[in-house]
Amino acid sequence: MKGTNLGEFEEVVLLTIASLLDQAYSVHIVDTIAEVTGRKTKLGVVHAVLNRLEKKGLISSELGEPTQERGGRRKRFFSISHAGKVALMKAKTQRDQLWANIPELVFKEIL
Amino acid sequence: MDRLLAIYCKESLLEDLQGDLHEYYHRNLPYGRFKANVIYLFDVLKFFRLYTIKKPSYLNQSIMLTLLINYTKTSFRNLKRSVLFSSINIFGLSIAMSIGFLMITYIGNLLSFDNFHDKGDHIYKVQTNYVDYVYSEGSVMQLASSSYFLADKLQTEATGIEKVAVVRYSGAADVRYEEKQVPLEGLYASNDFLDLFSFELLSGDRASCLKEPYSLVLTEKGAKKLFKDTDVVGKTVTVKDQSYLITGVMKDPPKNTHFGDFERLESFSSLRPKGKLSEEWKTVWSYHTYILLHKEANPSTVTEYLNNLAEVENTDLSKYEIQPYLQPLDQITPGAENNRLGPYVEWSDLNKLIALTLIIVACAIFNFTNLSLAQSLRRAKEVGVRKINGASQGHVFAQFILEAFLTTAIAVLFAAALYFAIKPEFITHIIGEEQIPMSVQVNFLPYILLFVLALSILAGILPSYFLSRITSKSAFSSVQKVQSLRGISFRKILIVLQFSVSMGLIVAASIMYRQYQFAIDYDLGFRSENILNIRAETEQIPLLKSAFRGVSNVQKLSTSTMIPGIQMMYLTEIAYEQDTIQAFYNKIDEAYLDVHEIELSMGSNFPRKPTADSTAYAIVDQLLLDEFGIDDPYEALGKQLYDNEEDFKYEICGVLKNYQYTELQSSTGPTILIQSVAEDQEYVNLQIGEGDVLEMLSQLEETWKTVDPLHPFIANFYDAQIQEAYSEYKSMFRIFMFLAAVAVCISSLGFLAIVILTTESKVKELSIRKVLGATNKNLVYLLSRNFLIMLVIAGSVAIPIVYYLFDEYVLPNFRDQIVMGPLELLSGFLIMTTITFLLLRWQALKAARTNPAEMLRDE
Numbered sequence: 014m015k016g017t018n019l020g021e022f023e024e025v026v027l028l029t030i031a032s033l034l035d036q037a038y039s040v041h042i043v044d045t046i047a048e049v050t051g052r053k054t055k056l057g058v059v060h061a062v063l064n065r066l067e068k069k070g071l072i073s074s075e076l077g078e079p080t081q082e083r084g085g086r087r088k089r090f091f092s093i094s095h096a097g098k099v100a101l102m103k104a105k106t107q108r109d110q111l112w113a114n115i116p117e118l119v120f121k122e123i124l
Numbered sequence: 125m126d127r128l129l130a131i132y133c134k135e136s137l138l139e140d141l142q143g144d145l146h147e148y149y150h151r152n153l154p155y156g157r158f159k160a161n162v163i164y165l166f167d168v169l170k171f172f173r174l175y176t177i178k179k180p181s182y183l184n185q186s187i188m189l190t191l192l193i194n195y196t197k198t199s200f201r202n203l204k205r206s207v208l209f210s211s212i213n214i215f216g217l218s219i220a221m222s223i224g225f226l227m228i229t230y231i232g233n234l235l236s237f238d239n240f241h242d243k244g245d246h247i248y249k250v251q252t253n254y255v256d257y258v259y260s261e262g263s264v265m266q267l268a269s270s271s272y273f274l275a276d277k278l279q280t281e282a283t284g285i286e287k288v289a290v291v292r293y294s295g296a297a298d299v300r301y302e303e304k305q306v307p308l309e310g311l312y313a314s315n316d317f318l319d320l321f322s323f324e325l326l327s328g329d330r331a332s333c334l335k336e337p338y339s340l341v342l343t344e345k346g347a348k349k350l351f352k353d354t355d356v357v358g359k360t361v362t363v364k365d366q367s368y369l370i371t372g373v374m375k376d377p378p379k380n381t382h383f384g385d386f387e388r389l390e391s392f393s394s395l396r397p398k399g400k401l402s403e404e405w406k407t408v409w410s411y412h413t414y415i416l417l418h419k420e421a422n423p424s425t426v427t428e429y430l431n432n433l434a435e436v437e438n439t440d441l442s443k444y445e446i447q448p449y450l451q452p453l454d455q456i457t458p459g460a461e462n463n464r465l466g467p468y469v470e471w472s473d474l475n476k477l478i479a480l481t482l483i484i485v486a487c488a489i490f491n492f493t494n495l496s497l498a499q500s501l502r503r504a505k506e507v508g509v510r511k512i513n514g515a516s517q518g519h520v521f522a523q524f525i526l527e528a529f530l531t532t533a534i535a536v537l538f539a540a541a542l543y544f545a546i547k548p549e550f551i552t553h554i555i556g557e558e559q560i561p562m563s564v565q566v567n568f569l570p571y572i573l574l575f576v577l578a579l580s581i582l583a584g585i586l587p588s589y590f591l592s593r594i595t596s597k598s599a600f601s602s603v604q605k606v607q608s609l610r611g612i613s614f615r616k617i618l619i620v621l622q623f624s625v626s627m628g629l630i631v632a633a634s635i636m637y638r639q640y641q642f643a644i645d646y647d648l649g650f651r652s653e654n655i656l657n658i659r660a661e662t663e664q665i666p667l668l669k670s671a672f673r674g675v676s677n678v679q680k681l682s683t684s685t686m687i688p689g690i691q692m693m694y695l696t697e698i699a700y701e702q703d704t705i706q707a708f709y710n711k712i713d714e715a716y717l718d719v720h721e722i723e724l725s726m727g728s729n730f731p732r733k734p735t736a737d738s739t740a741y742a743i744v745d746q747l748l749l750d751e752f753g754i755d756d757p758y759e760a761l762g763k764q765l766y767d768n769e770e771d772f773k774y775e776i777c778g779v780l781k782n783y784q785y786t787e788l789q790s791s792t793g794p795t796i797l798i799q800s801v802a803e804d805q806e807y808v809n810l811q812i813g814e815g816d817v818l819e820m821l822s823q824l825e826e827t828w829k830t831v832d833p834l835h836p837f838i839a840n841f842y843d844a845q846i847q848e849a850y851s852e853y854k855s856m857f858r859i860f861m862f863l864a865a866v867a868v869c870i871s872s873l874g875f876l877a878i879v880i881l882t883t884e885s886k887v888k889e890l891s892i893r894k895v896l897g898a899t900n901k902n903l904v905y906l907l908s909r910n911f912l913i914m915l916v917i918a919g920s921v922a923i924p925i926v927y928y929l930f931d932e933y934v935l936p937n938f939r940d941q942i943v944m945g946p947l948e949l950l951s952g953f954l955i956m957t958t959i960t961f962l963l964l965r966w967q968a969l970k971a972a973r974t975n976p977a978e979m980l981r982d983e
Contacts, residue, residue, distance in 0.1 A: 038140075039140065039144045040144050040147050040148070055170070056144055056145075056148065056167065057167065057170045057171055057173070060141070060144075060171070060176075061173060061175065064137075064175050064176075076139070076140070082146075082147060082150065083143035083144075083146045083147055084142075084143070084146045086139050086140070086142050086143030086146060087139055087140070087143065088140065088143060089139075089140035089143075
């Protein structure tokens with residue numbers, strides 16, 4: 014079924030949310046992604062992905078308290094759901110499996 | 125800028141997004157405010173994605189259906205609850221709509237002229253601008269015709285032209301087959317005529333049936349008149365002692381062609397052997413030239429050719445210039461060039477009709493808006509309840525628009541019925557032009573729908589807007605009345621507008637009427653009462669004269685070439701010594717002056733019978749003497765004039781005292797009455813005594829039949845003919861009158877409703893005042909004070925506008941015009957004031973007559 018597997022960017026976002034614990038809101042996510050991967054991500058793109066992930070049930074969101082810095086508007090905090098964790102684990106297992114299958118000499122030149 | 129996002133963004137996402145953007149905005153601020161703003165704006169636009177945008181509320185279908193049913197139900201209930209107001213609304217709307225439908229049919233039919241020719245897209249007509257430098261400095265007369273010279277040149281020299289067809293009007297001619305003879309309307313048409321135009325040929329060879337001289341193609345109608353049969357190809361008929369071969373029979377031409385109603389086509393090639401073809405550049409009066417362009421050819425190359433040719437040929441002309449131009453076939457009608465074959469319809473008249481129709485429609489819309497707003501009091505609570513139950517402003521707006529649609533839908537039914545009821549009247553009285561068909565065509569339907577749609581939206585938009593703005597809070601609060609009547613000043617403006625439109629139309633109609641009366645009563649310097657003009661064949665005139673003398677009650681009798689004063693004008697060139705001028709002329713017999721009681725200031729009637737040599741007597745007017753510089757009329761007597769066109773000498777024997785050749789809306793000019801010396805008379809003028817007119821007419825007709833059984837007996841009373849000559853103004857007056865009446869009717873009804881509502885809302889106040897001792901008069905005054913102010917404002921707006929329009933545009937068309945007096949100008953104000961007061965009095969007295977105790981029972 015299409016959609017059960019995570020896309021590459023989806024996975025990055027999901028991982029970021031998981032790593033940020035209760036501080037995961039859109040702007041912060043964008044900043045973290047930029048910091049870790051060096052990618053300049055657009056807010057709109059991240060929003061779209063967040064929306065998709067929420068629809069898939071991989072993350073859930075709730076509104077926080079209003080803060081001064083956002084002109085009194087509340088932040089939407091995202092947290093990873095059980096299904097999200099399962100999906101991440103599944104992705105990791107698949108990768109590990111694939112890594113394990115690679116003979117060591119393939120990476121000889123790089124190492 | 126936050127708002128921009130709010131417009132499209134789902135509410136669940138909005139706050140978060142706005143917050144994010146805000147954070148970014150602050151981050152970007154160090155780069156400068158402007159840059160930050162721009163980035164913000166772009167971000168907002170970038171967020172426009174499928175998942176962020178609001179789902180339009182109407183997508184929810186099941187709710188929509190229930191709502192629709194609910195809205196419809198409430199609308200009908202509301203219509204039923206206030207039967208009076210609804211019927212006033214529906215009545216006004218249906219009248220306005222039926223008139224709109226009439227206009228759509230009329231204009232639609234006009235625009236459909238000549239749209240059925242297969243090659244129509246590539247056909248152009250050559251028309252002529254005739255620029256006159258002698259009698260009017262460079263004024264342009266537009267002619268539908270052009271010269272044969274030009275047609276010939278186009279055929280042989282110009283590039284890009286596939287074919288050229290030439291047509292000339294022939295008029296009614298007597299066609300004889302064996303013993304039977306009937307007059308048939310006809311055209312001369314060149315052989316390519318049937319190639320260019322898609323008239324259906326029933327029998328005969330399309331490619332050659334108009335080729336040979338003296339060939340004749342009859343229409344079905346013409347053939348049936350003559351033979352009672354359409355299978356007549358190959359038969360020989362006679363027209364004026366010349367035999368013709370029938371080479372084809374065609375279907376009757378459809379009504380919507382600019383060629384008019386013809387029954388026979390004569391081959392154009394017959395003109396040359398008859399010696400009737402003039403091939404000069406300057407004879408632009410009778411030939412209608414049509415060109416068919418090659419598919420790829422550009423009309424501008426032909427235009428260029430025409431301009432070059434005109435430049436060369438015009439060098440020989442000094443007094444005038446001829447400028448031919450191309451007119452696409454489908455744009456020939458509507459038009460009003462001189463010499464047209466088909467109907468004359470001026471665009472300016474059409475525009476006037478459209479403007480008047482729009483005024484009526486506006487009146488109906490004002491009514492609807494006004495009444496709905498006035499009733500908003502009653503609906504405020506409903507709106508409040510809906511809003512509490514979660515309806516948005518948009519929902520309420522949609523509801524009331526829907527209600528407007530329902531009302532117009534009902535009105536459409538009445539309008540359709542009205543349309544068919546008034547259509548025949550409209551055709552005979554208002555268009556008055558038989559040549560224009562008024563058929564209902566399927567392709568008008570989109571326009572009619574569009575019209576109805578626009579009407580309902582325009583009618584519904586303002587009330588819906590105002591009603592949807594009522595908040596649930598204000599609907600139930602005690603100050604509700606103040607709130608919901610917020611539109612009150614707006615309503616006053618509408619009432620004033622309606623008043624001014626009605627007043628303006630009444631004033632316009634009364635000015636038109638006075639000018640019309642003035643024109644009819646104007647002394648043209650001759651007698652027209654009890655004079656009967658009978659159109660006759662020239663050769664029959666001597667016989668008819670003696671025959672009519674025997675009819676009792678015919679007192680005097682004269683003959684003439686034409687009838688002046690009824691938009692008929694005959695022009696000729698008159699020379700005196702070195703000067704040449706154009707003059708209006710009429711050829712008359714010796715009795716003419718006596719029959720028409722024309723007075724002379726000098727000289728006398730023609731002194732003797734005409735002689736065979738080429739001189740005759742003439743009576744001229746002062747204007748002609750002035751043109752030739754003859755100051756003393758006495759000296760004029762005996763002077764010799766020379767007619768360039770007829771090659772004839774006239775000796776002046778009299779000078780007219782006060783004679784008007786042309787009617788009031790045409791310009792005057794030198795006039796000459798010429799003694800008839802040859803067979804050139806076409807009318808018999810009978811002066812008749814009092815008595816039974818019908819009896820006498822039937823006697824005359826019987827006498828006519830003994831002399832000329834073939835032609836119809838056409839007799840007209842001169843004064844009726846003169847009235848007819850002003851028929852344009854009469855029909856204008858009729859249209860104004862009709863539309864003014866409709867507008868006044870619609871607005872008075874609307875006004876009545878407003879008065880009823882006002883009285884209703886003030887009934888308690890009135891009762892209290894009555895209890896405290898106010899008289900009925902006081903109450904009427906109380907109610908009417910505001911309306912009186914509105915009437916005065918409306919009058920001071922409408923009357924000056926109408927005065928200006930008439931002073932500037934309408935009256936200058938007349939040679940002698942009335943001075944607009946206070947009676948006409950104030951008529952509108954007086955009529956509207958009277959209507960207003962009668963309505964107010966009626967309502968106020970009704971309110972006053974109710975028992976105050978009833979009204980105040982629950983206070």
